[in-house]
Amino acid sequence: MKRLAPILAAACLLTVAARAQELDPVLQRHAEARGGMAAIEAIQSVDVQLTINEGWEVDAHYRATRDGDMRIDVFADGERVFTEALDQKKAWSLKKGEEKGAPITEEEGRILWRGVLGNVYGLHELAGQGVRVSVSGPEELDGESYWVVDLVHEDGFEDRYYLDAETYLVARQRSDHALHPAVDPEVRRFESRYSDYREVDGVLCAFLIEKFDLDSGGRVQLTTVRSRESNTTEDRSIFLMPTEPSAPLEVPGEY
Secondary structure, eight states, X not given: OTTHHHHHHXXXXXXXXXXXXXXXXXXXXXXXXXXXXXXXXXXXXXXXXXXXXXXXXXXXXXXXXXXXXXXXXXXXXXXXXXXXXXETTEEEEEXXXXXXXXXXXXXXXXXHHHHHHHHHSOGGGGGGXXXXXXEEEEEEEXXXXXXXXEEEOTTSOEEEEEEETTTOSEEEEEEEEEEETTTEEEEEEEEEEEEXXXXXXXXXXXXXXXXXXXXXXXXXXXXXXXXXXXXXXXOGGGGSOOOSOOOOOOOOOOO
């Protein structure tokens, strides 16, 4: 078995190398800029503590896995005020003060799954997840040069990513969506801007995300990542929809 391990590792590297030869050069450069395809694909789960400011401020704890589990708990003044989750892509929510979860719509579930794709997977992997991916550019935007990556998800939702032409990291992302679809379904044109890239387990990740309304030009949301960990999610029961009363969650601590 000890002799077999290096053989399997070498086979894995050869598989990654073979796929790299077939990959669009821009997506390949993007993956290399973040830390390499092997490092990105080694991420099986993420655990993120963050703060969201929209004129008022909340903390959130986001967890997601490659195989279809996801949960975000939102806290205000130390109290959980909202939870949304996926249990193997089955979507549910838990409102403030409630102890039992309730299923939510398939559309809301698709929104949560797109978030998993963006937070766990690399852009180079999305074609394998049923997303149509096309690359164009370079394109000038506000005096800067970007490679453009267009995504069309299986449900028809469209995303456009702008990769910095020099660093190949995601600098901007545009899409039309509701800011908080569970509360207000109004679809607006948004642009998210990514910065403060830091290395986490060999992969560069943005720790600051600013969202702007493209029509008004105003910033509507500022998300600051306080901590991010990979492959630490072991308790999968957290993704199960609660059907019985449980102990209250505490607000995430400072990091």
